Amino acid sequence: MDPTIQVEHLVKRYKKAATPAVDDIGFEVGAGELFAFLGPNGAGKTTTISILTTTLAKTSGIVRIDGHDLDRDPTAVRRRIGIIFQNPSVDLHLSGEENIRLHVALYGLYAYRPFYRAMPADYRNRIEELAEVVGLRDDVFRPLKTFSGGMKRKLEIIRSLMHRPGVLFLDEPTSGLDPVSRHSLWQYLRRVRAADGTTIFLTTHYLEEAEEADRVCVIDHGRIATIGTPDELKADLLERSIVLDAVDRPALIAELRSFGASPSIDDGGLIRVPYSGATAQSLVARVTTPLTVLRVHDPSLEEAYVALLRLDEEPETRGLQGSAA
């Protein structure tokens, strides 16, 4: 089965730029996959997403969305995708609902009517349903000039979901959202994925959102630094560890060293023991010194991400790059 998103040797060099913003990257995203595309500011994320959504021309390379070549059939590509832009793309002169009504007409979902009440019941129900989901409710009918940044973001979310796209591009979708709205949005996105098999291409600076991605791709300086599942990334870049302490700390350290462990004192003044291969339980089971602290530390994606970018800054670690699928 063909991947939903195929990117091969993609290059984008802006006019008058000394170096490419995107430099020969390639990856594939499968149908229904949640693909997190991460990287620091200026790494090339938005450039890539702009090319994939047809709003920016690439310098070279091949991009296919749902089997449609971006150059040959951009309209077919646009019909299959939904986008939440990094910068809200909304008309401040209209109300929230009027912005959505324009959107559904642009996508050919409903015949446009100049008045909300004249729109089909199906449309009105969906507006109400999605406004409830993101917590906008009746505010959706207010002029957009009165919206806060977070409310505009919620409106964009409603709009992007109206046409139920096969591929949803989310460019930092939850920036500016309060925790409750963020939680509601992700709950809804999970439901949409389960129901419609929607492929999601996500960029975010909230790395806990990327934890549940099927795969994570990190881009830095326009090149892919690494790609894999969150667990693979964490395993590649960080060691799992247990954190221990005891009243008789020297005895505990000596005991740990006696069976080959490498204890060290961490930033919090506790004993940290990395382990790989074995389980935390198998390590702890051998300790006889009475413990006062026992914690298993499972590294987060954020820690792995930070570690990767630090490695990437060091020339001798360049070998990590270019491991794209």
Add this chain to the structure above:
Amino acid sequence: MTTTAATVRSTDRSGIRSRFAREANATFAIAWREVLRAIKSPSSIAFTVIFPVIFMGVLGGSISQNLGSALPYAYLPFMLIGMVANTLYQGTIVGVTNLVEERENDFTAELFVAPISRYAVLLGKIVGSGIASLISLVGIVAMIFVMQIPMSFGDLLRVIALAPILALAGGSLGVFFIGFVQDPKTAGAGVALLVFPQIFLSGALIPTAGSTGILGVLAHLMPMTYSIDLARNIFYAGKPEAAFTVLNSPWLDLAVTVGFFLVFTVVGTYMFVRADRNR
């Protein structure tokens, strides 16, 4: 969170199936957006109504009082028709060039990522800006009574019926302009350069039948000259004043207007989209 997977599946996602109907629907929606924006901006309405009133009342009135008696026809109806055509034409130019500002504040991303042709987007802008510019005719029509301009409403309605042609002509010039000008500040100054010379050189306010030399050449180069002359051809059809007020045959005016429209729209759309994507 009340949505269920069942309700997510239940709605038809295909919508309008015919490609032509989809494009027409999108064009209508974009056009209506322009109308809504105009309606929701009282200051803008006031400006667009007052601007032609000042031109007609002050400039037109002054020309009429001081030079009108030397003309072999009534100056005020001549000027009125010119101002009606000018208002529709220029109002559409300004509305379309607003796309440069919308590109700057990211709204065009929503339009250009939609599965419709760029022509539908620009046609929607032209049609909507044309309809919105009809609002400014309110002031012009009021001036018929204020300045006691001798003309029948039948004549005026015939000229207003030309609104679609005038809007398309003006809009295409706006599209051509934004195809080459991408910076909002440059666009603001450039629109003034596009609008004001045409007001004075195309015969909207000042007769150009006697223009010679450079001014005569410029008058013939102004795209709006032919749109305004077409409007006067309609207004003065069958009247003796036509010999003094009309420059060309209506068919020539129409042919040139259509020619300008096609060239401006195709070249302007190509350049605008190219500039937007080829950064």
